Amino acid sequence: MTTIDIAAAPLTAIAGAPTLLSIRNVAKTFGRNVVLRDVSLNIAEGEFLTILGESGSGKTTLLRIIAGFETPTSGEVWMGGERLDNQPPYRRRVNTVFQSYALFPHFTVEQNVAYGLRVAKRPEAEITQRVAEALDKVKMSAHAKSKPSKISGGQQQRVALARALVNRPKLLLLDEPLSALDANLRRQMQVELKSLQREVGIAFVFVTHDQEEATVMSDRIALLRSGELEQVTTPREIYSRPATAYVAQFIGHTNLLRGEARDGLVKCGALSWGAKLPDGPVLFSLRPEQIRIASGTQSTGAVRIEGSVVHQAFHGATELMRVECTGELVLTVRTSVMSPIGSRVTLEFFATDAVPVQESPERR
Amino acid sequence: MFSRTYRLVVTVPPLLWISMFLLLPYLLMFCYSFWSVSAAQTIVHVWNLDNYKELALKTVYWQTLLRSMWIAARVMLFSLLLGYPLAYFLSFYAGKRKDLLYQLVIIPLWVSYLVRAYAWKTILGSDGVLNTLLQYAHLTKHPLDFLLYSPFAVVLTLTHIYTPFTILPIYAALEHIPRNLVEASHDLGATPAQTFWKVIFPLSIPGVFAGATFAFVLSLGDFLAPLLLGGPSGIMISNIVVSLFGAAYNWPLGAAISLCTLVLVVSLLFFSERLEKKWSFS
Numbered sequence: 090m091t092t093i094d095i096a097a098a099p100l101t102a103i104a105g106a107p108t109l110l111s112i113r114n115v116a117k118t119f120g121r122n123v124v125l126r127d128v129s130l131n132i133a134e135g136e137f138l139t140i141l142g143e144s145g146s147g148k149t150t151l152l153r154i155i156a157g158f159e160t161p162t163s164g165e166v167w168m169g170g171e172r173l174d175n176q177p178p179y180r181r182r183v184n185t186v187f188q189s190y191a192l193f194p195h196f197t198v199e200q201n202v203a204y205g206l207r208v209a210k211r212p213e214a215e216i217t218q219r220v221a222e223a224l225d226k227v228k229m230s231a232h233a234k235s236k237p238s239k240i241s242g243g244q245q246q247r248v249a250l251a252r253a254l255v256n257r258p259k260l261l262l263l264d265e266p267l268s269a270l271d272a273n274l275r276r277q278m279q280v281e282l283k284s285l286q287r288e289v290g291i292a293f294v295f296v297t298h299d300q301e302e303a304t305v306m307s308d309r310i311a312l313l314r315s316g317e318l319e320q321v322t323t324p325r326e327i328y329s330r331p332a333t334a335y336v337a338q339f340i341g342h343t344n345l346l347r348g349e350a351r352d353g354l355v356k357c358g359a360l361s362w363g364a365k366l367p368d369g370p371v372l373f374s375l376r377p378e379q380i381r382i383a384s385g386t387q388s389t390g391a392v393r394i395e396g397s398v399v400h401q402a403f404h405g406a407t408e409l410m411r412v413e414c415t416g417e418l419v420l421t422v423r424t425s426v427m428s429p430i431g432s433r434v435t436l437e438f439f440a441t442d443a444v445p446v447q448e449s450p451e452r453r
Numbered sequence: 454m455f456s457r458t459y460r461l462v463v464t465v466p467p468l469l470w471i472s473m474f475l476l477l478p479y480l481l482m483f484c485y486s487f488w489s490v491s492a493a494q495t496i497v498h499v500w501n502l503d504n505y506k507e508l509a510l511k512t513v514y515w516q517t518l519l520r521s522m523w524i525a526a527r528v529m530l531f532s533l534l535l536g537y538p539l540a541y542f543l544s545f546y547a548g549k550r551k552d553l554l555y556q557l558v559i560i561p562l563w564v565s566y567l568v569r570a571y572a573w574k575t576i577l578g579s580d581g582v583l584n585t586l587l588q589y590a591h592l593t594k595h596p597l598d599f600l601l602y603s604p605f606a607v608v609l610t611l612t613h614i615y616t617p618f619t620i621l622p623i624y625a626a627l628e629h630i631p632r633n634l635v636e637a638s639h640d641l642g643a644t645p646a647q648t649f650w651k652v653i654f655p656l657s658i659p660g661v662f663a664g665a666t667f668a669f670v671l672s673l674g675d676f677l678a679p680l681l682l683g684g685p686s687g688i689m690i691s692n693i694v695v696s697l698f699g700a701a702y703n704w705p706l707g708a709a710i711s712l713c714t715l716v717l718v719v720s721l722l723f724f725s726e727r728l729e730k731k732w733s734f735s
Contacts, residue, residue: 158636178639191637194734195655205641208651238734256641 106133109292110155110173110260115164117150117316124150125316128164132260132294137286139295139303141339142313148296151313152262155294156185168259184253185262189269190245192237198248199224199233205256223255224248226285243274250282254289261286263295267302279305300340304328312336315452329376335449337374342409344380344420346373346443355440359415362392362440373443377409377423383437391437396420398428412436479715485708494702504709514693514710521689524604524679525672528611529619532668533661535612536619540660541653543620544627558620566614570681573610577601577682602684610678615671619664626660627653658732666725670718690714 110132117125125147132138142148153159155166157178166174173181184205192201202223206216224230227247232240237248246266253261267275267282283306286293297303303310304324311321312335320332331337334345348357350366357373387393396414410422412434420436428434455463487500508514539558547554561569576582579596587593599605630653638648676691683689690710697707 156636156640158639178636179642179644183640185637185640187633187637189631189633191631191633193634193637193652195732204638204643204651208638208641208643208647236734252641 106135108132109134109136109168110294111167112151112155113165113167115151115154115161115166115174117147117154117159118162123316125154125161128313128316128318130311130318130321132292134259135290135292137283137293137295137306137308139297139307139310140313141297141300141303141310143298143339145315146313147316148298148313149264152185152264152294152296155260156183156262157181182259183262184256184258184260185264186246186249186253186266188264188266190237190249190266192245192248192252194237197234197236198229198240201237201248202252202255204252209256219255223251226254226288227251242269243278246270246278250285254285254291258291260292260294263293265297266295268297268299275302282306304340310340312339314339314449317452319449330444331374331446333447333449334372334374337444337446342377342421342423344375344377345446346375346418347371348373358418360392360394360418362443364440366445372446372448374446375420375438375443377421378407379442380420380422380436380438382422382424382426382428383435388437388439390441391439393435393437394418394420395433395435398430398432398434401428401430482708482711485705486712488705490703490705496704504706507706508709508713514690517688517693518690518714520604521673521691524607524611524687524689525669527608528615528672529665529668531608531612532616532619533623533665536616536664537623537661540620540623540627543624545653555624558617558624562617566677569614570610570678573606573613574601574682577606577609601682602687604683604687606682606684607678607687607689610682611672611675614678615668618667618671622663622667623657623660626657626663630656655732656734659729662725662729662732666722670721673718674714 108131112128112130112132115125115128116123128147128151140148140151150159154161154174157173157176161174164174165172168182173183192198193204196204199220202220203216206219211219221230221233224233227250229244229247229251232244232248237245240248246269249266263282267278270278279302282293282295295303295306304327307324309322310324310327312319312327314335320327320336322330327336328340331340331343337343337345346357346360348355348360348371349369350356350364350371351368353363353365355362355364355366355371355373357371383391383393394414396412396418398410399413399419400411402409404423407423407425408427410424410428412420412422414420414436422436485496486504487502489497489499489501489503491497543551543554543558574581577600578584579598579601581601583600584593584596588596634652634656635648638652639645643651673689674691676689676695679687679689679692680695683692694707694710694714697703697710701707
């Protein structure tokens with residue numbers, strides 16, 4: 090196992106906020122299939138944490154372990170001073186919004202939302218009031234008497250949210266809840282979900298494979314790869330300071346520069362710059378927007394290289410341009426200028442913007 | 454779309470089949486029920502309501518029909534009580550053994566009805582397995598004679614025979630319940646018992662109605678079990694119909710009884726279908 094120097098980072102949550110849930114060395118295997126290996130993660134009170142990963146990375150399994158639908162093969166889950174992993178789901182103060190909403194088809198919207206309070210045998214007057222409040226909060230009061238089959242996907246989503254929040258859980262788990270919605274509605278729900286989370290102050294653990302969704306909504310992102318946490322930090326940090334090559338590639342676009350450090354000098358093919366790094370092989374992530382098309386005199390501390398444009402793709406406000414430089418080096422550059430294919434350009438970036446990252450070797 | 458010829462080839466044979474072997478016999482039966490038998494044992498083709506009058510006035514027919522319904526109702530109840538837990542276990546807890554256990558439920562259906570009814574005869578008879586065992590264990594001195602040739606024997610045998618027919622639709626209904634609903638229920642704090650009564654059972658009701666209808670309707674029309682195991686006190690309506698069409702040679706009266714039973718069964722089926730629809734949410 091490669092040790093990453095951010096290994097301690099998963100245990101630090103939001104600054105100042107006390108820890109709500111603590112996942113300690115959790116592993117899970119299904120038969121011979123290792124789904125999670127040694128995952129440790131702390132979730133702070135009131136935090137919006139996203140577990141991000143490709144399909145098969147184990148993110149849903151991790152969520153199901155927190156909810157209690159799966160028991161970890163080894164490791165523990167704690168909430169407050171209470172061990173959670175040996176308790177059945179109905180004793181945990183954790184609620185889940187399921188990917189397919191899982192609304193009870195034989196109940197109305199209102200009865201669905203009231204379910205948790207009914208089984209907890211709360212007084213009927215309190216149930217009525219809290220259900221009305223919850224439906225109001227997700228703007229579904231008008232559909233209180235409808236059956237779930239009679240409302241749209243987006244509306245079912247809101248009802249599922251109300252049904253979970255009405256119980257005032259300490260932690261809300263959301264399993265790719267937006268994946269079934271179309272792009273417009275999804276973007277709208279991202280904003281609503283985030284503001285709802287701030288309003289109710291409950292910690293959210295949100296599972297998604299969509300890195301954009303993760304960066305837009307989260308306080309922190311826990312990036313999971315093949316059952317191991319790759320990096321856990323804020324969206325800004327994970328983008329600008331990726332710990333590994335995998336993180337750098339998974340979050341946004343990047344150029345990976347592989348090279349050699351010797352005597353305070355880094356050489357990556359035709360590129361070279363001064364850096365205080367120990368001698369040996371090095372790997373850098375250089376974001377496309379950190380590279381400019383240069384003109385005039387070279388800025389101090391900047392690295393320059395010439396190349397010819399091989400491809401350019403329109404990406405809304407900016408373009409992604411692929412430039413083939415000398416020595417088989419191909420760089421992706423974010424630019425607002427159109428350059429004809431084949432034209433010669435000079436590229437420039439600051440050496441400090443090239444972030445050294447760990448290699449991400451194949452797992453399993 | 455399909456060609457005209459294709460549609461004809463596909464639809465005409467089954468329609469012919471149904472007309473020849475279902476609608477026509479029913480129509481004949483309908484006609485017979487309004488005819489009568491002469492003293493010389495010939496069918497008199499004169500339209501009258503005498504058969505229905507006789508049915509209304511003679512209590513033996515009423516009583517037998519009511520007894521048949523009572524036996525069928527008990528068979529239905531016991532089949533559900535036995536079948537539901539088994540179907541529930543199969544669907545939710547059988548795990549890898551699910552397919553095997555499902556086959557074990559089906560296999561008895563391959564064994565001839567007659568063989569199974571006779572098996573009960575050897576078990577329940579006065580020299581039967583059960584009585585021998587009870588006497589051997591000194592629980593009784595004399596063989597218990599209420600075991601065989603009684604409504605009890607009929608209910609027991611029919612329950613044994615028709616329980617698989619209740620298990621299958623209940624199992625199908627339970628299999629259709631999305632498992633994430635069960636998880637959602639647990640997630641919202643419901644104990645397994647609460648989850649069963651509030652989520653699983655309500656969603657399986659269409660299967661329960663279908664299974665109950667199978668057990669009731671099939672038992673109501675049964676004549677072999679009462680014939681073999683029922684004795685005089687276990688006679689059911691079909692036995693009367695059989696004897697009227699056979700030894701008694703009163704086809705018109707037999708047809709009238711059959712028609713009444715048919716109306717009863719069809720209205721039951723109609724009713725149960727309405728209920729099944731009302732309780733299905735997919």
